[in-house]
Amino acid sequence: xxxxxxxxxxxxxxxxxxxxxxxxxxxxxxxxxxxxxxxxxxxxxxxxxxxxxxxxxxxxxxxxxxxxxxxxxxxxxxxxxxxxxxxxxxxxxxxxxxxxxxxxxxxxxxxxxxxxxxxxxxxxxxxxxxxxxxx
Numbered sequence: 558x559x560x561x562x563x564x565x566x567x568x569x570x571x572x573x574x575x576x577x578x579x580x581x582x583x584x585x586x587x588x589x590x591x592x593x594x595x596x597x598x599x600x601x602x603x604x605x606x607x608x609x610x611x612x613x614x615x616x617x618x619x620x621x622x623x624x625x626x627x628x629x630x631x632x633x634x635x636x637x638x639x640x641x642x643x644x645x646x647x648x649x650x651x652x653x654x655x656x657x658x659x660x661x662x663x664x665x666x667x668x669x670x671x672x673x674x675x676x677x678x679x680x681x682x683x684x685x686x687x688x689x690x691x692x
Contacts, residue, residue, distance in 0.1 A: 566684050573680045577673040579633060584676030588683065597672050605632050605665035612658020614643045615650035625659045631666035631673075 577584025582598035585591075608616060619626045619640040630636050642648075650658065 562688070566681075569684065570677050570680055574673055574677045577676040578631070578669070581633065581669045581672065584673060585679070588676065588679055590679070597669075601632065601665050601669050601672070604668065605662055608658045608661025608663075608665065611661060612650045612654040612656075613648045614639050615648035616655055616658035616662055617643045620644060622659065625663050628663035628666040629659075631670040632662070633669075636662075636666070 573584045573587055576587055580598070581601040582594035582596075584594075585597060586594035617626065617629055617636060617640045619637075626636075626640065629640075
C-alpha cells in the first residue's frame with residue numbers, strides 16, 4: 558500500500574511540473590495558489606511578449622542560437638511552434654533588437670523554470686506534510 562502512495566505522489570509531481578511548463582502559473586493554480594499563479598502568468602507572458610515585440614519571432618532560432626533556444630523553450634511548448642515558424646526565414650531580425658529580444662525571451666523562460674521547480678517543490682512539501690499528519 559505504501560508503494561502505491563509513492564507512485565501516486567511521483568505522478569502528481571510530474572503532472573504539476575508539466576502543467577507549470579505548459580502554461581506559466583498553472584502548477585501553482587493546481588496547488589490552489591491562485592494569486593501567485595496569476596502573478597507568475599502575467600510576469601512571464603509580459604516578459605516573453607516584450608522580447609517578441611522588440612525582436613519579432615525571429616529571435617526564436619532553434620538552429621542558430623541553441624543556448625538561447627534552450628532557455629526560451631522553458632516558457633512553453635508554444636515556443637517550439639514559434640521556432641518552426643521562425644525558421645521559414647520570413648522573420649529576419651538583426652543587430653541590437655535580436656540581442657535584446659533573445660535576452661527578454663530567455664529570461665522569461667528561465668524565470669518559468671524557477672517557477673516550475675517551485676511548484677513541484679510546494680507540491681512535494683504539501684504531500685509530505687499530509688503524509689506525516691496521517692501517521
